Amino acid sequence: MSSKKLSCGRDFFAVPNLAVALENGGKCGFDFVSIPLVHPRYKRDFIFADGSHVRDTISEPLTRNDLVLPSGEWMSLVVGKISPWLNVDSYDENIRTNSEKALFEELMLSMHLNIPVVLVPLLSKNCVNLARCLLSHCGLIKSNQAFWIHVPLTDPKSTLECSDCDSEDTWDWWNKLRTFCDNERRLSLALEIGCAVPSSIVLKRWLGEPVRALVISTDLFIMNRKGFPVLKRCHQELLCHFFKLEVQFILTGASRTENGLQSYYQYLDHLYMTRSVPDKMGAFAKGYNDYLQNPLQPLMDNLDSHTYEVFEKDPVKYEKYEKAISCFLKDRDSSELHEIVIMVVGAGRGPLVQAALKAASKTKMHVKIYAVEKNPGAVVTLRNRQKDEWGSVVTVISCDMRDWKPLVKADLLVSELLGSFGDNELSPECLDGAQRFLKGDGVSIPFQYSSYLAPLSAPKLYSSIEECRERDKKHFLAHYETPYVVRLWNAYVISPPQICFSFNHPKKDINNNRYACLRFRNGEVAATIHGFAGYFDTMLYESVSLSILPEKETKDMISWFPIFFPLKKPIQVCSFANIEVHMWRCSSLKRVWYEWLVTEPERSDIHNAGGRSYWIGL
Ligand SMILES: C[S@@+](CC[C@H](N)C(=O)[O-])C[C@H]1O[C@@H](n2cnc3c(N)ncnc32)[C@H](O)[C@@H]1O
Structure with a gap:
């Protein structure tokens, strides 16, 4: 045929x-x-x-x-x-x-x-x-x-x-x-x-x-x-x-x-x-449509070479970082004689070090760069690049940023420790550890990030969660109280996203626990809520920003897909009814986790109580 x-x-x-x-x-x-x-x-x-x-x-x-x-x-x-x-x-x-x-x-x-x-x-x-x-x-x-x-x-x-x-x-x-x-x-x-x-x-x-x-x-x-x-x-x-x-x-x-x-x-x-x-980027991302992935844990786990390679294919993220670093350098008084100390914390295989070098060259500023990375595999790449490409302007530090005791302080901390929900790769905890070595007038790129939530109807995702059961050894509903990174495609955002948690760096308050109660209003058609879509945006420097929010998405950026917080049992919502969700960011000495609960239009139970099904290792 x-x-x-x-x-x-x-x-x-x-x-x-x-x-x-x-x-x-x-x-x-x-x-x-x-x-x-x-x-x-x-x-x-x-x-x-x-x-x-x-x-x-x-x-x-x-x-x-x-x-x-x-x-x-x-x-x-x-x-x-x-x-x-x-x-x-x-x-x-x-x-x-x-x-x-x-x-x-x-x-x-x-x-x-x-x-x-x-x-x-x-x-x-x-x-x-x-x-x-x-x-x-x-x-x-x-x-x-x-x-x-x-x-x-x-x-x-x-x-x-x-x-x-x-x-x-x-x-x-x-x-x-x-x-x-x-x-x-x-x-x-x-x-x-x-x-x-x-x-x-x-x-x-x-x-x-x-x-x-x-x-x-x-x-x-x-x-x-x-x-x-x-x-x-x-x-x-x-x-x-x-x-x-x-x-x-x-x-x-x-x-x-x-x-x-x-x-x-x-x-x-x-x-x-x-x-x-779809354009080239859309065609690349298409393979990920509605495909549930476990969120990465770059702090607890060591990422592999392939994962870094995928990050580095993003055509936009590193350009934005370079722009942000350039703006920062331009704002520094060029008559200053001392070199500007930039610390790239969580340097991976070095793309942000490269962006910092490019920004310094374009702005003609003298810089000294420290590339701090805790993953020994990535450190091999950093040391090779230092020897073959960068020279003495870059020093590689193989260390967890929370433990490093540098002899100098930084003018600028550059990091990309963000997950699809902003803080879910533990950027707040890592940067709290690193801000010790930031000068009094020092700056962090990014200086702010926020997470967002929106009620979502996604029957296809909801049915695919069932298939995650095999892989899961925890209690029988664990896969319904675990967030997933997913490129939302066959899904319907019931009401526009609202801001959930925000973090600023450097900061005085190092309590990173959070609670938010968000109220949405459904539109004119009834719907079924299968969970909540999570997004983030971040301010790198001044107005240079990155976002995965649908209405202000950074074009062609492929590093992050949204996150999906499912509900164990779908909830029916009538037209023009309220939807109320509660979200907590909780922590213990070794772990951070989220708990979530719906109270309107119907009550759910608390999902992931005490981090029993999903947590992020510190
Ligand atoms: C999301 S990746 C980004 C890597 C790289 N900057 C890039 O943009 O391709 C985060 C990196 O931070 C590293 N990292 C996470 N927590 C760290 C910590 N506490 N100290 C040092 N490195 C850390 C991870 O090993 C990983 O290489």
């Missing part, structure tokens, strides 16, 4: 000959077909209204012969559809019981055929029994079979002209189902695009959901002057938003042009191929 980039399937209402359907679909460029698992006319009654059972008397086969396709094609080219007439949540017991039996029969068949994806229609918020059936089936299967819950993007009652007249929130249908199913990770979404286009906030919320496919009808297309199908601008824009989630498409409905079905496929492919693609 087609090897084009857009993955698009062709939907069939009924398939008399599957091999022919596949061949015709392939000729039009389609990558797979979606077909009813059982013929639409074959409605089965297992139980009559009087209670008697009839199923056993039927000797006809349930559906087509699996021999019509080799198993490899069943496993790669077919999406199976559950019969639309099933209503396992009907109030009529007869309908409900029949539907339930038929549903299990179809699910079993899909499992027998190894069909990778099953499309399950969700027709209303009344879905408790559907959730129960799906969850019990998921417990049976050992394969990676996925269930795409087929939901309209907007209520089918709403139109382009009237998007909210008496309409239901279809996200709520899905939210109920996945909540009942305990966020089962095999359940994801196939959203059916209708005439109406959702508001921007509703769309953002959908973009935070695990959307795998868009179902689009030929009815939605209009014909251009040459008789080719095209979409209205509002629908084009809508699809472009979903391209970022790398969704697949399913085209449904009859062709309405003599140019054939392939013209629909070609148009969708054209939209996809002409979408805006």
